[in-house]
Amino acid sequence: MQIKVSDTFNRELPADPIKDNTRRQVEKACYSFVTPKVPKDPSLVHFTNDLGLELGFSKTDIGSTELFNIISGSTVYHNTNPYSMCYGGHQFGNWAGQLGDGRAINLFEIEHNNKRWALQLKGAGETTYSRTADGLAVLRSSIREHLCSEAMYHLGVPTTRSLALTLSGDSVLRDVMYNGNSAYEKGAIVCRVAPSFIRFGNFQIFASRNDKHTLQKLVDYTIKYFYREIDLKSPTRIIDFFNAVLDKTLKMIIEWQRVGFVHGVMNTDNMSILGLTIDYGPYGWLEGYDKSWTPNTTDRQHKRYKFGNQPSIALWNLYQLANALVFLTEETTPFEEALERYKSNIALQYLDMMRSKLGLTEKDENDIDMTSQLESILELSETDMTIFFRKLSEINKTNDTEKCLQIIHDAFYKPEEIKGDILLKWQEWFSLYLIRLNGEEKTDTERKENMNRINPKYVLRNYMAQMAIDKADTGDYNLIHELYNVLKSPYSELNEHEKWFTKRPEWARHKVGCSMLSCSS
Ligand code: AMP
Ligand code: MG
Numbered sequence: 001m002q003i004k005v006s007d008t009f010n011r012e013l014p015a016d017p018i019k020d021n022t023r024r025q026v027e028k029a030c031y032s033f034v035t036p037k038v039p040k041d042p043s044l045v046h047f048t049n050d051l052g053l054e055l056g057f058s059k060t061d062i063g064s065t066e067l068f069n070i071i072s073g074s075t076v077y078h079n080t081n082p083y084s085m086c087y088g089g090h091q092f093g094n095w096a097g098q099l100g101d102g103r104a105i106n107l108f109e110i111e112h113n114n115k116r117w118a119l120q121l122k123g124a125g126e127t128t129y130s131r132t133a134d135g136l137a138v139l140r141s142s143i144r145e146h147l148c149s150e151a152m153y154h155l156g157v158p159t160t161r162s163l164a165l166t167l168s169g170d171s172v173l174r175d176v177m178y179n180g181n182s183a184y185e186k187g188a189i190v191c192r193v194a195p196s197f198i199r200f201g202n203f204q205i206f207a208s209r210n211d212k213h214t215l216q217k218l219v220d221y222t223i224k225y226f227y228r229e230i231d232l233k234s235p236t237r238i239i240d241f242f243n244a245v246l247d248k249t250l251k252m253i254i255e256w257q258r259v260g261f262v263h264g265v266m267n268t269d270n271m272s273i274l275g276l277t278i279d280y281g282p283y284g285w286l287e288g289y290d291k292s293w294t295p296n297t298t299d300r301q302h303k304r305y306k307f308g309n310q311p312s313i314a315l316w317n318l319y320q321l322a323n324a325l326v327f328l329t330e331e332t333t334p335f336e337e338a339l340e341r342y343k344s345n346i347a348l349q350y351l352d353m354m355r356s357k358l359g360l361t362e363k364d365e366n367d368i369d370m371t372s373q374l375e376s377i378l379e380l381s382e383t384d385m386t387i388f389f390r391k392l393s394e395i396n397k398t399n400d401t402e403k404c405l406q407i408i409h410d411a412f413y414k415p416e417e418i419k420g421d422i423l424l425k426w427q428e429w430f431s432l433y434l435i436r437l438n439g440e441e442k443t444d445t446e447r448k449e450n451m452n453r454i455n456p457k458y459v460l461r462n463y464m465a466q467m468a469i470d471k472a473d474t475g476d477y478n479l480i481h482e483l484y485n486v487l488k489s490p491y492s493e494l495n496e497h498e499k500w501f502t503k504r505p506e507w508a509r510h511k512v513g514c515s516m517l518s519c520s521s
Contacts, residue, residue, distance in 0.1 A: 001061045003077060006111035009118070009196070010083050013221055014214060016128065023131055025098055028214055030202070031083040036073030036105050037125025037135070039189065041169025044068060045143075045477050046484060048150060051163050051193060055119075056112035070107065071191040072166045073124040080108040084127035085197065088205035089269025090320055092304055098205060099269050100129025103137060106197065116195050116225060119163065123189045136172045140469045140513070141521030142188035143480060145280040147468065149192070151460045151487035152277055157255040158248070159277040160194040165480075176520050177297070177512060186473070194276055196226055200321045201269035207324035216328055226274055239334040242325050246318055246342055248275025253314045254349050257307075258357065259456060260286035260385045264296040265519065266305050266313045268320050282517035284462050287504045288382035288413060291375070295462065295517045311346050318342060357389050359451040360436055370432055377429055380422045382413035384503050386459055393451035396444045397437045401430040413503060456490040458500050462515060463508035 009031065016032035018024075026032055052062045061067050069075040076082060084101035091099075105127060107119045122145070123137025142165055152159040168187035175182040198218075206215035223230050223241050230240045252275045256263065263270070264282040272278040284295025291308025299305050305313060322335040354371040355363070364370075378388065388411035395404050405418070405426060412418055418426065440447065460483065468479040486497045508514035 001057075001064055001066045003108070004056055004110050004112055005077070005080055005108045006116065007080065007109050008116075008225060009085075009106070009109065009221070010081055013217060015083070016086070018128075021126060021128060023126075024128060026086045026100070026128060027209060028211055029086060030214065030218055031085045031106075032128040033081055033083050034105055034127045035076060035082060036107075036121055038074055039072055039124075039166070039168035039170060039187070041167075042068070042072035042074060042189075043167045043169065044072075045139075045165040045167055045188070045472065046146060046480050047164045048162060048484075051150075051161055054112070054115075055110055055117055055163070055193065068166075071119075071121070071164045071189075072168070073105070073121050073189055077108060082107050084129055085202060086129065086205060087199050087201035087269055088208055089199070089201035089267050090204075090317070091267040091269070092299070092302075093316075095208070096267075096269075097208070098129070099201060101127055101197075102130040102133055103127065103135040104192075104197070117193050118196055120192045120194075120197055121189050122192055123168070123187065134172065136168075136170065136187050137189065137521055138172050138174055139167065139186040139188040139472060141281065142190045143469050143472055144283075144465050145190050145192075147465060147480065147483055147487065148280045148283060148460050149277070150484060151490065152259075152261070154488050155255075155259050155456055155459070155490050157259060157261070157277060158252045158275055160192050160197070160272070163191040163193050165190055174520050177516075177518055178520060194272070194278070195274060196222070197278070198222055198226075198273045199269050199278065200271040200273060200317060200324075201267075202273070203324045204268060204320060207327045212328060215324070219325070219328065222273060236334075238325055238329050239331075239338065242322060242335060243338050243341075245273055245275065245321065246338055249314050249318060250342060250346055250349065251275060252277060253311050253346070254353050256310055257350065258353050258454070259459060260289075260307070261459075262286065262294055262305070262307045263310065264294060264299070264305055264517070266310065266317065268317045271314075271317050271321075281519055281521055284515075284517065285459050286385045287461060289375070289378035289385040289388070290382075291379070295515065297516045297518050311350065315339065315342055315346070356454050357392075357451070358433070358436075359393060359442075359447040360440065361442060361450075362436075362439055364436065364439075366432075370429075370436070373429055373432075377422075377425050380425065381417040384411040384413065386456060386461075387411040387501070387503065389455035390452070390457050390501070393448040393455065395433075395437070397434070397440075399434065401427045401434070404430040404434070410503075453491055457493065458486050458490045458497070460487055461500075461504055462513070462517075463504050463511070464500065466508070466511065466513040469513065 013030040016029040126135035146162040146165040170187040171184040172187040270279040282296040294306040
């Protein structure tokens with residue numbers, strides 16, 4: 001096997017000079033060298049073949065013991081030097097100081113077809129940044145990360161990816177609901193892939209320590225490899241960089257809102273500098289449309305990271321990044337202007353996105369009212385977001401409001417509630433919608449095709465992931481394979497997989513793992 005290793009991060013940026021793997025504060029360095037823990041009895045659960053090929057592995061490589069040994073942490077590929085990154089972050093609104101890759105170890109970078117990729121193991125043992133934790137990950141959270149990052153990729157949402165999911169053969173002690181009930185679980189390792197895993201927090205840590213020198217190096221490195229359109233010699237490169245990060249972040253958030261994804265832990269250490277969805281922890285998917293929903297039980301009280309807050313939290317996080325970067329320029333005005341731009345752009349792009357979900361190509365001055373009215377009606381009686389928008393495409397211009405309600409009827413969790421005032425509100429909204437549809441030049445068929453490219457039929461509903469986890473615990477991985485195949489074509493009509501286009505079953509409503517998730521992983 002010939003891997004086209006092209007390391008840059010650990011060659012061009014300052015390293016922690018201490019090489020023993022001890023927990024400590026690391027200053028003036030972007031990373032520390034560490035070696036993955038050799039797993040006791042590793043076995044492959046699932047491998048993402050198409051991603052493997054995209055990285056330049058041959059079909060023979062993909063099935064080889066050599067590659068398996070690398071992605072399971074059993075061996076270090078020759079001439080490579082694995083490392084963990086140093087970063088800080090604001091957690092739930094408070095500065096938390098140094099965090100770092102506590103259980104992520106970067107293996108190496110690959111350049112293939114003019115694209116740069118970093119491979120990283122999550123759950124491969126203690127690092128310099130593990131603090132009091134063990135550096136490991138359990139099977140349940142690793143299945144969730146593996147399946148969801150691939151699902152997001154196929155939905156067209158910017159995300160880190162997952163090349164492989166491996167059982168380590170080691171046992172890992174966890175207290176799932178933080179209530180004193182610790183138990184041993186199966187350990188697992190995910191091999192994640194992204195152009196880079198640099199986060200907002202990688203920049204924040206140096207600003208917090210008044211380390212201008214390392215901060216500047218990291219900014220220049222990031223521009224050089226990942227924001228190549230920016231001129232490294234330009235005096236405005238820092239603000240240009242910030243503006244570019246801001247745009248990418250904004251795009252990612254719009255995509256989350258489009259598909260009903262709730263990240264759950266939007267701390268600044270979980271914000272990718274490339275605008276990728278990163279760190280799949282207690283995330284969840286909206287079933288009933290509900291702006292105040294978060295799956296994360298750790299956030300139950302304040303709901304800081306609920307669905308409806310994601311656009312404003314991203315802005316808050318961008319403020320923190322701006323605070324770090326402004327340290328290099330001492331000019332606050334351009335940053336303030338950029339952040340103002342986010343506010344107006346997110347409103348515009350959100351509206352465009354909602355219009356596209358509704359299949360509308362023409363703009364109308366009442367669009368804001370129409371979409372926000374819809375959002376509030378969707379919340380009046382629990383209405384499944386995915387089913388509602390998917391079914392909406394079946395409406396024809398000649399339908400009446402009664403027919404519209406019939407078409408989307410499957411989306412209601414409690415159809416008996418659709419009466420009186422709620423029914424009236426739906427009828428009013430559909431009357432408006434039908435008027436808009438009749439003002440569209442596109443035919444019903446054309447609109448349906450467009451809408452079905454925007455509104456997915458299949459998403460990784462929380463209970464689906466949990467079913468795959470329960471089966472996998474017994475050693476049966478068939479459901480992981482099945483879900484992976486469904487989620488690879490989220491916009492298609494897959495007759496043999498129709499059963500995944502249904503509302504969340506009642507048994508899953510309050511089940512741990514389905515509607516409630518903690519950060520324990
Ligand atoms: P997260 O909430 O997963 O984003 O993690 C926040 C911080 O805790 C990061 O610095 C992680 O690397 C670290 N962390 C989370 N779980 C573990 C673990 N099991 N062992 C070591 N560090 C961890
Ligand atoms: Mg994290």
